[in-house]
Amino acid sequence: MFLAHVNSLEASIFSSLAILSLLLAFVMLGSHWLRNYVYAFAAESWLIAALSAAVGYFGGYRELYAIAILTALFRGLVLPWLLVRIISHLNVKREMHAVLQPSSSLVVGALLVMFAFVIANYMNHETATAGHVVVLALTIMISLKLLGFLMLSVRNEAISQILGLLVLENGIFLGSQILVPGMPMLIEIVILFDLLIIVACFGMLVRYLVVHAGTTSSRELQRLVG
């Protein structure tokens, strides 16, 4: 495993980039404004790109530079642009009826991060510096997952749900850069493209929702139950 030989400078660079992206997920949780979500998501993607580049540089994985550029391009520019377009098309500026207020969702989010830490610690058997980075990476990977699920469940706007999904995927992407930088590039690239297709599909569906269901809020999607 590449982390086994990591030195303290590298460890701290990886850790701070990862922690910053977790913080950005909290920015998304704490805001009502849809545009803020998108900006936070874009910033998070740039951080992940920086992380890829850093891992590529220190670990000697040349192909990660390409992944970094693609990440910055797709997740940092194209996806946010698509999302902003959908938002302006929809005329919805903020989350109106979230189940949880931003303040309480921040608290729940903090609890989830603690839970993620417990699981991460359980899964790790490395010691010393490598252990720190591993536990941190796993914690952030799982917390982003849980925070994404939290956003999906307490927010109702279609855009928030798309962003919740993207946060889920960001968690995996971030963790995999640190834990498995050697993963075959083909797979990472395909997953990147896959995301693009997902968002395109979502974009089309959102339009259908407006036209045929008359709402983009999942609170009002209540016809099918039981």
Place this chain on the structure above:
Amino acid sequence: MAYDLALILFLAPAIAAIASLILRQPRIAEYLTVAAAVIDLVVSIPMLVSVLRNGPVIALHGYVLIDMLGTWVMICIAIVYALSSIYAVGYMRLLDEEPRLPLFYALFSGFAFTMFAACVMNNAGVFWIAIELTTLISTFLVGFEREAESTEAAWKYIVVVSSGISLALLGTVLFYWGGSFVLGPTYAMTWAALHQSAAQVYTPLLTVSFLLVLVGYGTKAGLAPMHTWLPDAHSESPAPVSAMLSGALLNASMLGIARFLAVVGGTRTSRFAHSAVVSFGIFSFVLAALFIVRQTDVKRLMAYSSVEHIGVQALGLGFGGVLGVAGTLYHMLNHSLNKSLMFFGSGNAMRAYGTKDISRIRSVLRTFPASGTLWLLGAVGIAGAPPFALFLSEFTILRAGMSGRYRWAAILFVVFLIVVFIGFLSHFRSMYFDQTAEPGEKLSGLAWRALPMWLAFAPILILGLWWPQHLWSVFARISSNLVGVAQ
């Protein structure tokens, strides 16, 4: 040989999809789809024979693996694809969506293509992508009718399934990470490599990875409590699509669970993994049984029956052993046939009566003397009664359960089988023999819609009376492969 047949199998739906899009002729599109589907069915069977004779084929730099298990699932998918594309000819003409039909058939064949692709993937990461693609394509099939309900169902489908399946991706990455301790930082994420390294991976890591994968693909397979998208998607999509979602897609996702179960086989996680699969299976079964009893909507009734049967398949896989695996594989085939028949029947009823409400569908036999009889017999079959095929496979799974560690689950299974039987058939009794409302109207094109019902019914009856010895030996070999990988 198997590789060439696989090429034909993939080319046929691809050509049908592209030609439908380019030519934009509804009639040509529907016949092309039927032709492609029939070709796939015809090709898939010799593919299995060839794999049986010459062993599995690995191609395209190790990314493609044509093995017995995958080919078996492909046969089940090909059967549903063939039956429902024939049914679609009769059904989709009723929808008054003539200009959008080519698009429908293109998506339909594309959907089949992605499911076939999932079956031959040798790389856990690419398998995940294939499964994700099935979601993206089928979303638009679910929402095809563009009414408020179907759009809502499509939205819930894509949100719930994509988020669920992202857990499987996390699990896959963790599997890869675990393997990298043994195989070095870069290696091909094939099933064999993952299995080879699994025994040496730190056990808690392996356990968490497996759970994530199980929940992820379990969401796609419709295991409760992640099944919430399923009743909506299955009930709101056009009937041929419902049949594909239920008869084919669920099998493709179960394949993922089976493959990962084989990956962790023989490790210290294996026992826990089997228990987890059994627990999800029995929970799905019980929950679906309860929802079946109080259902008022005919297509949701079928959808919950899918949850029930996917629970049965999970039980079989979890029980394990030759009986469990053979029962599951037989169940896949029988469920594909029987559930297609059921969705076709409910599609007919829904169109004739103009409602999905069970209480407004009455005197079915007066509206559909022949195909109505098939639907009723199919209902008896899907409730698990002899002499139909599902009885045999459920009985095998039950035997597997009674002889192992999970006797409690097997007993619960029997009890709730009775609940399902009573619940399911009482709905059919009221639809057939309560004489309150006037019968439905007769619609044109019934021949197209009755033919696939006959084609589905005949094998259900035959396979229920006679379990071919060859099939049994195929299952025994697949099962020893699954366990054999495990040792």
